[in-house]
Amino acid sequence: MEQKKLIPPFSAESAAEKLQLNQNVWNTRDAEQISQLYTEDIEWLDRTTFLNGRAAVKAYLSRKFETQLHFKTQKEVWGAKENRNAIRFEDEWQDSNGQWFHSYGNEQLEFDEQGLIRKRFGCISDKAISADERTLV
Numbered sequence: 001m002e003q004k005k006l007i008p009p010f011s012a013e014s015a016a017e018k019l020q021l022n023q024n025v026w027n028t029r030d031a032e033q034i035s036q037l038y039t040e041d042i043e044w045l046d047r048t049t050f051l052n053g054r055a056a057v058k059a060y061l062s063r064k065f066e067t068q069l070h071f072k073t074q075k076e077v078w079g080a081k082e083n084r085n086a087i088r089f090e091d092e093w094q095d096s097n098g099q100w101f102h103s104y105g106n107e108q109l110e111f112d113e114q115g116l117i118r119k120r121f122g123c124i125s126d127k128a129i130s131a132d133e134r135t136l137v
Contacts, residue, residue: 041118104127
């Protein structure tokens with residue numbers, strides 16, 4: 001799909017395609033690559049962490065991937081309207097003690113006219129799981 005179709009306003013189809021690209025980048029666990037999905041002045045909320053700016057997001061993600069080992073995400077569009085998308089996601093990761101976690105949540109994204117995310121508000125719950133309970137292998 002050409003880039004022009006992956007900017008707002010989003011249809012259900014273009015939002016899903018945009019989200020797939022987003023998911024693919026997140027699964028690289030590369031903080032630099034992921035930070036490029038966001039505007040320079042991104043407003044970001046993740047659990048109890050409030051960030052402003054792409055540099056702060058990149059630093060946060062670098063720390064995140066140091067502690068959330070083997071991180072993998074799966075995302076699904078639950079709603080798309082104009083320049084806003086509602087996303088359901090689940091993540092799996094392992095801490096430094098070997099404990100696996102499954103994180104569930106939702107995020108609300110607002111995009112700028114270039115298709116970069118300028119606002120991201122996430123709500124996430126974590127559940128400890130055994131390695132046998134992993135679903136995002």
